[in-house]
Amino acid sequence: MKEEQDYIRDIAEIRSMMERSSKFLSLSGLAGIMAGVYALAGAWVAHVYLGFKPDGVGDSAVYNGQYSNLPQLMLLAVVVLILAIGTAVFLSAKKAQKRGEKAWNTTSKRMVAHMSVPLVAGGILISVFIVKGLLILIAPLSLLFYGLALYNASKFSYEDVKFLGMIQMGLGLLGTWYTGYGLLFWAIGFGVVHIVYGIYMHLRYER
Amino acid sequence: MKVSIDGLHKAFENRVRLGIMSALAVNDTLDFTSLKEYLDVTDGNLATHIKKLEKEEFIDVKKSFIDNKPNTKYSMTAKGKKAFEDHLKVLENIIKSQK
Numbered sequence: 001m002k003e004e005q006d007y008i009r010d011i012a013e014i015r016s017m018m019e020r021s022s023k024f025l026s027l028s029g030l031a032g033i034m035a036g037v038y039a040l041a042g043a044w045v046a047h048v049y050l051g052f053k054p055d056g057v058g059d060s061a062v063y064n065g066q067y068s069n070l071p072q073l074m075l076l077a078v079v080v081l082i083l084a085i086g087t088a089v090f091l092s093a094k095k096a097q098k099r100g101e102k103a104w105n106t107t108s109k110r111m112v113a114h115m116s117v118p119l120v121a122g123g124i125l126i127s128v129f130i131v132k133g134l135l136i137l138i139a140p141l142s143l144l145f146y147g148l149a150l151y152n153a154s155k156f157s158y159e160d161v162k163f164l165g166m167i168q169m170g171l172g173l174l175g176t177w178y179t180g181y182g183l184l185f186w187a188i189g190f191g192v193v194h195i196v197y198g199i200y201m202h203l204r205y206e207r
Numbered sequence: 208m209k210v211s212i213d214g215l216h217k218a219f220e221n222r223v224r225l226g227i228m229s230a231l232a233v234n235d236t237l238d239f240t241s242l243k244e245y246l247d248v249t250d251g252n253l254a255t256h257i258k259k260l261e262k263e264e265f266i267d268v269k270k271s272f273i274d275n276k277p278n279t280k281y282s283m284t285a286k287g288k289k290a291f292e293d294h295l296k297v298l299e300n301i302i303k304s305q306k
Contacts (some may be wrong), residue, residue: 007298010225014295017229020238021245106234106241189248 024107024157029206032198035084039190042080043183046073047134054136054182067135111156118148139186140175143168164197218263219294223248228291231283239279241289265290
């Protein structure tokens with residue numbers, strides 16, 4: 001006859017299998033910190049060197065759609081995005097390997113698929129706004145749609161990701177109201193919040 | 208301290224079969240490769256256990272082709288779900304009664 005420990009072990013195994021087969025738990029906290037650092041650097045470059053200053057009403061170039069450094073700004077955004085995603089993929093793959101899992105498995109595919117829906121919709125909307133010269137809204141909208149994507153992704157990963165998503169959505173919505181602080185909110189959301197979240201996740205799950 | 212072990216289905220005595228059922232309990236469908244990855248077993252071993260669960264009518268098998276490669280998807284039947292839930296309940300009761 002089985003011992004009590006056997007039953008407890010059975011339950012523990014059932015639980016672990018349910019979690020492993022439905023949630024992608026190799027997200028790296030360190031990647032969050034790095035993404036935050038890239039974002040802060042990017043926001044700083046945009047503000048200081050590319051003169052992206054959405055503050056000031058009416059006469060600001062960004063506000064009027066007369067902003068002349070747009071190609072450089074977009075290039076900068078793409079570079080920051082690629083660095084952040086690249087670091088996240090690399091560190092998550094490493095973490096997955098350490099856990100004896102494949103990074104690109106059913107759960108991570110599902111998570112990425114669910115994230116991509118709000119991201120693609122947001123990307124299209126932001127592109128339309130850029131073409132129409134509504135530059136003032138691109139930073140807040142990127143926060144909002146990124147937050148929605150995280151909220152979606154949280155169903156397939158750590159529950160904590162949901163709160164990260166809600167904070168990003170909140171900052172994005174605030175940014176659409178206080179448009180003059182769009183870049184500041186963006187730097188807080190993608191920069192500071194990522195760093196704080198990354199440290200929290202690192203301390204909680206990776207030690 | 209008497210413990211009834213009735214109600215513990217034989218199909219779930221094995222670690223691999225219990226694992227298959229646990230994974231299918233939280234996923235609508237899973238293919239062979241994913242199951243193999245989660246359970247860390249050989250093809251032959253997994254196939255044997257799947258066949259046993261299939262015979263009990265606990266899981267459903269759907270064979271199809273994706274890009275000319277065979278792709279088999281497994282899902283839990285209503286009967287399997289019921290049996291699995293009962294199994295969990297019995298486990299729970301055993302542990303509770305021993306405390």
